[in-house]
Amino acid sequence: MEGMVLKLPSFHSQFQFQLMNPNRCISCFSSTLRASSSPLLRFGNPRFSSPLSVSASASTAKETDSLHLNSLSLGHTTRPDFPILHQEINGSKLVYLDNAATSQKPISVLNALQNYYEAYNSNVHRGIHSLSAKATDEYERARKKVASFINAGDAKEIIFTRNATEAINLVAYSWGLANLKSEDEIILTVAEHHSAIVPWQLVAERTGAVLKFVSLGEHDVPNLKDFKEMFSTKTKLVVTHHVSNVLASVLPIEEIVGLAHRFGAKVLVDACQSVPHMVVNVQALDADFLVASSHKMCGPTGIGFLYGKIDLLSAMPPFLGGGEMISDVFLDHSTFAQPPSRFEAGTPAIGEAIGLGAAIDYLSGIGMTKIHSYEEELANYLYENLRAVPNIRIYGPAPTAHVQRAALCSFNIGDIHPTDIATFLDQQHGVAIRSGHHCAQPLHRALGVNSSARVSLYFYNTKEDVDYFIQALNDTVSFFDSFK
């Protein structure tokens, strides 16, 4: 069926849809898809041409009035805080299920951003005037909120970066270049996000260090036995995800850290998919470095953070040079500030840091334990309903009493291309999911495919969202099966 151009019946008659095979590389067809999807958006059935409309207050009020608060799930009670969720997409109500890519933002975060720009926009750490003092206080307060959210011992252990990717690059270029030498080994898993692989490839090229990858074991999860066998006195660093953005699996970080420390190796934890969803305690994990991104945890884009143990950060050279990261500058050399300033060259993302602080207030107000247990319920509900879809392959472990899964599923159905699934769900049903390799090409290769569809939930989603998605997915599959 690959490459076949079909004329769709009824409302689809205005456009052509090219079916794709999941084993074809995503980058090979993205231009085809763009070309074929634009008529789909513009012509024919009015469902495809209705403009986006935000009617948050009206629909929110109606939703809240019509239900008894006691019987409402966390998803129902928090949805009103997210204006973006209350709109129509392509003539259907929006069902946003792409939370592993980025989360939506509650009103309190939007207000914090607006308030910063309206009331005290100013540069930090350099002005003596009142606005600058207020901006500096709020920026530093945000740092303290992050520290306390992940139970860091000291706010100085939190470095603000643009995102998790930059945080990993900071460790790679600062700690990595200063500490790695030829034949030193870095252990990673094949399930890492590209952000956690590529910086280390670049640093390995410059230092001669060697990357060793833990492969997938039972249930598509990185094999802990492999981890154990890979350690040696050459191991200097482990780079590992906490929760996989594709497999939904959760790795036993404490155990991995314990092993690594026995060999004198450091551990960098990519906590992008765990910090937004569960209690993460860096002291309990004993992680040396940990990174996360604000935009996946209800905060703004443009800000993320690196946690590093203070003795490690204090011994690390600067990553970027410029204003604010110095102690003294002479014409021939400079001396550097202590962390965190040493690693925050130039004007930082002030409003965004403050917005992240507001997101942490919001999440803490609900409680991460509550968020996690609700998401566990959603995760099981999603998995159980999804696995009933004929010909589906869901990647990662099945949830059991002993195996925890995050509230996301990556999957393929027969030979229907995941991008076709995602496009149809969006255009026909207003359901937003992701398709592609999810920045995890080595993992997809290990799974034997080039791409997958991924549905990912957050605490503002409900079981009704899952029901709607499953119904829409079955409709999508019937549609594509009708051409066989």
Ligand SMILES: Cc1ncc(COP(=O)(O)O)c(C=O)c1O
């Ligand atoms: C597991 C994981 N690591 C790293 C990243 C990179 O995050 P960012 O793009 O915000 O730097 C992501 C984002 O999708 C992720 O899911």
